Amino acid sequence: MFNIDATSSTPIYEQIIDGVKEAIIKGLIEPGEKLPSVRELARMMTINPNTIQKAYQELERQKVTVTVRGKGTFVSEDYKPRKDEEKMEELRELFKKGIIDAYYMGIDKEELLKIIKELISELEGFDKDDRG
Amino acid sequence: MFNIDATSSTPIYEQIIDGVKEAIIKGLIEPGEKLPSVRELARMMTINPNTIQKAYQELERQKVTVTVRGKGTFVSEDYKPRKDEEKMEELRELFKKGIIDAYYMGIDKEELLKIIKELISELEGFDKDDRG
Amino acid sequence: MFNIDATSSTPIYEQIIDGVKEAIIKGLIEPGEKLPSVRELARMMTINPNTIQKAYQELERQKVTVTVRGKGTFVSEDYKPRKDEEKMEELRELFKKGIIDAYYMGIDKEELLKIIKELISELEGFDKDDRG
């Protein structure tokens, strides 16, 4: 489903969260669909089950998934996007850092916007209205 | 010159690095200009000198600054931007994460691009040719 | 694994970096193999853990090692040598200094080349193709 880089500075559990979200946006996993169980995914990716568990808990906290006791973890069917000012500020900081890095790599404004637009296109469904 | 959030998950020394780079891009510090000394900045921001030191060393490693023995740390006058494929990939990952987060906050493509363009404008000089 | 001279003018962390690199070249540590943990090495050599940490971070920055979160620091399996002109110039300066010093010690050309060839031989594997 997605790749994990154990040597990356982003924690594994965070890579899993991002991977699941990306898979949902791309439509690889549909709303209502079941995610692999913690143990199953841990085995598939040879990762410590505790790490998967932590990722799943965070996904549920963010209401991206819901857990049904005894059944498993499912992609939310009624995800309601929310933007509080705090998260917006974090997002701006993240992009600002990206722009600064781009500047120091010698990437100009047009090239940068092109890269970003490409990334948006790759994440199919991003510009759709029917978000589940 | 810039604000430090001690409670943030991004390390203080990294916030300092980003802050200095941002100040340079915005033209608040000019190429050739002297940065505050390690001790001085430490006093100004009530941060341990070792933390400032770590930030300054990383800035020098990235060739953003040069240090002259016994004189201090100065903004490089001949910074040459470099983009290797590895750094490009990291940049793409950073922006991809931002786009995914934006999606989950209910921000649509147009709004996102508007935010990014605003951020670029705020960083004056980004679309100039005379990068220091 | 290697000796540290606390009285030397070369910083301890740099001696550690050189020692690790030398051990790798000599084949005493193989690609993929785990280095002693920061604390362990600190205990073994009665050196402050922060000093070891600084050495390990520099080794990782140079891509000589990779660190896996929660697991430890390992010798890179896919090290790709790089020679930019700047590093080449530094290398030339270093050897030039050595040659000048040798001259002032009364060592002639043949003797100097003999010494250098011996040093190369001691570092087993230097003339092999399978660099890790």
Add this chain to the structure above:
Amino acid sequence: MFNIDATSSTPIYEQIIDGVKEAIIKGLIEPGEKLPSVRELARMMTINPNTIQKAYQELERQKVTVTVRGKGTFVSEDYKPRKDEEKMEELRELFKKGIIDAYYMGIDKEELLKIIKELISELEGFDKDDRG
């Protein structure tokens, strides 16, 4: 006579020492010849006179030069090369470091020896017998 890089990690006074020695080896300054006075050299290179003074003192300590009170500093006419075991060991360490660095830059044995031989040739007089 030679270039000084204030941003280099090698101290300025050491760069001066090396520069003088190199100039002597190359024959740019002959045995018995007078070096510029401390003040004169300081003015020429816009360097603090104390720094020049320190370099000259060290050159005299190494018996590379002799100072005649009221006359100035002169290149020794009867320099007797000496190799004690301590200095030999330092020299070996220096070359070992260079070889390790070369290895990590992907330079092979033949290429390295070629570079070293070139450097020796550039320092004219190195393979002569009539060392003054």
Add this chain to the structure above:
DNA sequence: GTGGTCTAGACCACC
């Protein structure tokens, strides 16, 4: 005065 190194000891996130 400047930056560079080192120690001691603490806290944290991650696996």
Add this chain to the structure above:
DNA sequence: GTGGTCTAGACCACG
């Protein structure tokens, strides 16, 4: 257990 960050306080070389 692992590495990563931070503080406090010390000493040093350099200009």
